[in-house]
Amino acid sequence: MYNLVREIKKHIVIYALFLKNSLIAQMEYRFNFIGNMSMEVGYLFVKLSYVIVVYRSGVSINGLSPDEILLFIGTFVTLTAAYAGLFMLNNFRLRSKIRDGDLDLLLTKPVSLQFMATLRQADLTLFTVDAVAGLVMVAIAWGRLGIPVNLITVGGYGGFLIISTVVSYSLFLLPQILSFWLVNTSAIAEVTDSFWDFNNMPMDIYNRWIQQIGVFVLPIFVISNFPPMFVLHKMPSIYLAWSALIPLILLLAVRLLWKQGLKNYSSASS
Amino acid sequence: MVIDVKHLSKSFDYYKKELGLKNSLKNLFHREKLSKEAVNDISFQIEAGEMVGFLGPNGAGKTTTLKMLSGILHPTRGQAKVLGYVPWERKKAFKMQFAIVMGQKNQLWWDLPANESLFLNKCIYEIDDRDYQANLAELTELLDIKDLLNVQVRRLSLGERMKMELVAALIHKPRLIFLDEPTIGLDILSQKKIREFFKYYNQQRKATVVLTSHYMQDVEDLCKRAIIINQGHIVYDGDLHGVNELFAHSKIIKLQLSSPVSQDTLAAFGRVKEHSDFAATLEVPRIELKERSKAILDQLPVVDFNIEDIPVEEGIALLYQRREAAHALA
Amino acid sequence: MRWLSKYTKAFELGFQTALEYRANFLLSLISAAYPIFIQTFMWTAIYQNSTESVVYGYTYRQMLAYTFLAGLVARIVRTGFEYEIMDDIKNGRFSTFLVKPQGYFPYRLCSFFGQKLPGLVMILGIMVIVLLSLTAFWGVAPQFYQVVAFLVTLALAVILNFLIFYCFSSVAFWIIEIGFLFEGIRIVTILLSGGIFPLEVFGTRFLQVMNLLPFQYTVSYPINVLNGKIDAAGIAQGMLVQCFWIAACWLLASVLWRWGSGRYVAVGG
Numbered sequence: 018m019y020n021l022v023r024e025i026k027k028h029i030v031i032y033a034l035f036l037k038n039s040l041i042a043q044m045e046y047r048f049n050f051i052g053n054m055s056m057e058v059g060y061l062f063v064k065l066s067y068v069i070v071v072y073r074s075g076v077s078i079n080g081l082s083p084d085e086i087l088l089f090i091g092t093f094v095t096l097t098a099a100y101a102g103l104f105m106l107n108n109f110r111l112r113s114k115i116r117d118g119d120l121d122l123l124l125t126k127p128v129s130l131q132f133m134a135t136l137r138q139a140d141l142t143l144f145t146v147d148a149v150a151g152l153v154m155v156a157i158a159w160g161r162l163g164i165p166v167n168l169i170t171v172g173g174y175g176g177f178l179i180i181s182t183v184v185s186y187s188l189f190l191l192p193q194i195l196s197f198w199l200v201n202t203s204a205i206a207e208v209t210d211s212f213w214d215f216n217n218m219p220m221d222i223y224n225r226w227i228q229q230i231g232v233f234v235l236p237i238f239v240i241s242n243f244p245p246m247f248v249l250h251k252m253p254s255i256y257l258a259w260s261a262l263i264p265l266i267l268l269l270a271v272r273l274l275w276k277q278g279l280k281n282y283s284s285a286s287s
Numbered sequence: 288m289v290i291d292v293k294h295l296s297k298s299f300d301y302y303k304k305e306l307g308l309k310n311s312l313k314n315l316f317h318r319e320k321l322s323k324e325a326v327n328d329i330s331f332q333i334e335a336g337e338m339v340g341f342l343g344p345n346g347a348g349k350t351t352t353l354k355m356l357s358g359i360l361h362p363t364r365g366q367a368k369v370l371g372y373v374p375w376e377r378k379k380a381f382k383m384q385f386a387i388v389m390g391q392k393n394q395l396w397w398d399l400p401a402n403e404s405l406f407l408n409k410c411i412y413e414i415d416d417r418d419y420q421a422n423l424a425e426l427t428e429l430l431d432i433k434d435l436l437n438v439q440v441r442r443l444s445l446g447e448r449m450k451m452e453l454v455a456a457l458i459h460k461p462r463l464i465f466l467d468e469p470t471i472g473l474d475i476l477s478q479k480k481i482r483e484f485f486k487y488y489n490q491q492r493k494a495t496v497v498l499t500s501h502y503m504q505d506v507e508d509l510c511k512r513a514i515i516i517n518q519g520h521i522v523y524d525g526d527l528h529g530v531n532e533l534f535a536h537s538k539i540i541k542l543q544l545s546s547p548v549s550q551d552t553l554a555a556f557g558r559v560k561e562h563s564d565f566a567a568t569l570e571v572p573r574i575e576l577k578e579r580s581k582a583i584l585d586q587l588p589v590v591d592f593n594i595e596d597i598p599v600e601e602g603i604a605l606l607y608q609r610r611e612a613a614h615a616l617a
Numbered sequence: 618m619r620w621l622s623k624y625t626k627a628f629e630l631g632f633q634t635a636l637e638y639r640a641n642f643l644l645s646l647i648s649a650a651y652p653i654f655i656q657t658f659m660w661t662a663i664y665q666n667s668t669e670s671v672v673y674g675y676t677y678r679q680m681l682a683y684t685f686l687a688g689l690v691a692r693i694v695r696t697g698f699e700y701e702i703m704d705d706i707k708n709g710r711f712s713t714f715l716v717k718p719q720g721y722f723p724y725r726l727c728s729f730f731g732q733k734l735p736g737l738v739m740i741l742g743i744m745v746i747v748l749l750s751l752t753a754f755w756g757v758a759p760q761f762y763q764v765v766a767f768l769v770t771l772a773l774a775v776i777l778n779f780l781i782f783y784c785f786s787s788v789a790f791w792i793i794e795i796g797f798l799f800e801g802i803r804i805v806t807i808l809l810s811g812g813i814f815p816l817e818v819f820g821t822r823f824l825q826v827m828n829l830l831p832f833q834y835t836v837s838y839p840i841n842v843l844n845g846k847i848d849a850a851g852i853a854q855g856m857l858v859q860c861f862w863i864a865a866c867w868l869l870a871s872v873l874w875r876w877g878s879g880r881y882v883a884v885g886g
Binding site for chain 3: 046047051056058059062069070074076078207210211214218221222223
């Protein structure tokens with residue numbers, strides 16, 4: 018037990034160093050930094066345009082008022098910060114790391130290899146742009162909806178954000194792990210990445226069928242729908258149970274597939 | 288005993304690839320699986336504090352062996368104990384005690400000053416502050432790169448970068464060090480400096496060092512013992528003097544000529560290995576090197592003149608022939 | 618006609634590149650299909666919940682047709698040579714054009730059309746399928762003159778968008794490390810062109826500003842020609858405006874590029 022706590026502490030310290038190092042490295046190329054920021058702001062405008070469409074039409078969509086939809090979209094933008102800022106880059110680079118044998122040195126380090134290989138790079142510009150914009154949207158919607166600010170609502174919302182972050186980490190890492198077996202997975206990377214945008218609107222715009230698939234089969238909707246559903250008291254108890262299970266299931270799946278892939282790496286490669 | 292290897296083998300599977308549409312369709316259903324033995328039934332032991340050189344041509348299985356001993360690769364057959372651990376189980380306690388440096392791979396962050404990467408290693412290897420400072424000071428002093436710690440790695444020269452890589456690898460005071468072609472691509476001066484460093488380091492810290500190289504000089508300077516590996520087999524394991532005799536028996540002289548010289552004229556100075564109009568390669572006995580060189584320079588229209596060791600590949604071929612001959616006799 | 622051959626060569630090269638990356642192109646079509654999917658469901662929900670049958674001046678059918686066509690038209694006019702131009706400027710390939718009897722602009726244009734062609738054929742094919750199925754479902758077919766006018770405006774739109782991005786690319790003369798700047802410009806341009814939602818969605822004041830800019834003539838206007846939202850007189854007028862913008866952007870591009878390459882030569886590339 019003591020050892021486990023110590024290991025977790027060590028990994029947290031190292032993660033903080035990863036973030037710091039990524040930031041310093043990024044500052045080295047200042048114009049790249051501005052370029053990347055402008056890209057993220059551009060994408061942010063697109064996400065905001067959905068908000069405008071909803072507000073200016075003034076209709077409730079399948080029982081969701083425009084303010085409630087703003088809460089969903091704000092949550093989506095906030096979580097995009099975690100996905101685009103902390104995970105995406107690593108996911109994209111995993112393929113070349115495996116192909117070029119860059120895991121070799123990482124394998125000899127007394128730290129979890131999955132941790133080193135999937136969390137080492139971060140883009141804090143993207144993270145900051147999206148996190149600030151997303152949380153502002155959430156705060157506006159929260160105020161306009163008159164949701165009380167207390168431990169249960171804020172704490173619950175925060176807790177669901179963490180669950181969603183874990184789900185986005187695992188769900189979008191899973192297809193990338195296939196790179197251990199397949200040589201060319203750039204196709205997979207492209208298709209799964211644009212999958213992320215399915216959360217741009219609340220899942221209520223889809224029919225029940227698609228909703229069930231998106232929650233239970235390909236749990237993409239879990240990511241940005243569950244946190245606002247919780248504070249809006251729109252969460253069926255089956256979803257509540259599912260939200261406790263799904264991050265564990267996905268993490269376990271990632272872990273098993275990763276181990277299997279690694280076995281392949283160290284027995285097949287040269 | 289630090290390393291104990293018994294009947295270790297490693298083979299890679301690959302698929303036969305034939306060109307043409309018909310064959311690619313055929314391959315869709317059935318692919319012919321081929322297997323290559325990279326390392327074939329090798330056994331050896333290494334004691335604490337030893338410095339051992341792995342010699343062999345490219346693709347002989349040196350790197351594959353090192354990768355198995357450091358836990359990166361699983362063997363196909365056989366056993367190994369390194370520092371009392373089975374390396375490919377990758378136990379944390381094992382990882383804390385060794386280091387591997389690969390000449391063609393780097394662990395330092397490209398866009399950061401090296402000291403950021405070193406500090407990261409401090410946390411990864413759980414080194415306490417005082418040990419870290421003392422060790423960092425000593426290593427950078429020895430390698431003479433103290434002033435470069437705050438420079439971005441991408442701005443360093445190849446030699447400086449390699450020295451930084453060494454600091455990063457040794458910062459946790461490993462008991463066992465694997466070096467895979469540590470001097471590859473470096474200039475002679477950096478090579479020499481790095482060799483001196485390891486000599487000193489091995490004596491001071493009593494660390495065990497296993498080194499692969501295809502530069503004879505690396506091994507000659509550092510190791511008493513050499514293991515020569517060719518096509519996955521160990522062809523020689525023992526005192527370096529034994530090998531040295533083979534390699535040092537003769538030298539290679541490369542000549543650029545201003546006018547063509549006939550093969551017969553050249554043959555008077557040594558065994559002609561290669562010959563064209565304006566260039567020639569001669570093999571001469573080492574003990575007569577001085578006189579022969581002098582004679583060549585005096586009597587031939589020489590433009591350029593170079594003395595080299597026999598390439599490792601050739602030396603090994605020689606060794607191999609000798610072993611085969613011994614088998615045949617027995 | 619020998620002077621022409623060097624430009625047909627650039628066209629050929631572009632064409633070959635496009636064929637080489639056809640797998641990527643197909644994939645990008647798949648990822649372009651996602652937003653259309655999402656928007657279709659969103660509009661369906663909005664029209665179902667709205668008491669009006671016309672929202673933002675579009676009927677449900679017009680809106681769905683707009684959504685499908687916007688995705689496809691935005692893909693047709695899309696450029697993508699910005700990073701190539703940046704590389705040319707950075708590694709000095711551009712300077713070889715300064716001494717060769719071949720202009721960089723026509724070289725780019727030909728290469729662009731070459732790269733465009735294979736994708737264009739495919740997208741127009743998809744478009745025909747979309748239009749036929751919309752006709753089959755709703756029984757309203759676009760008039761023949763609308764289809765012809767659409768194709769003409771589409772061609773003008775492709776040229777206009779090429780020029781707009783040719784202007785943007787000149788940034789590379791001043792800044793070398795750009796990162797994903799062009800990606801940011803591209804996504805905002807698509808939004809302003811009406812490539813995601815009809816521009817009416819953002820209100821009249823926004824539309825007034827947009828009327829002073831060329832962007833809507835690359836996506837929004839061609840679609841509305843086909844969609845039947847613009848009458849014959851409006852179509853003719855719009856084409857004139859397109860031609861005006863093409864001339865204006867051409868002028869701007871040549872000013873920017875002369876300025877930029879002057880600086881480039883002065884600095885020594």
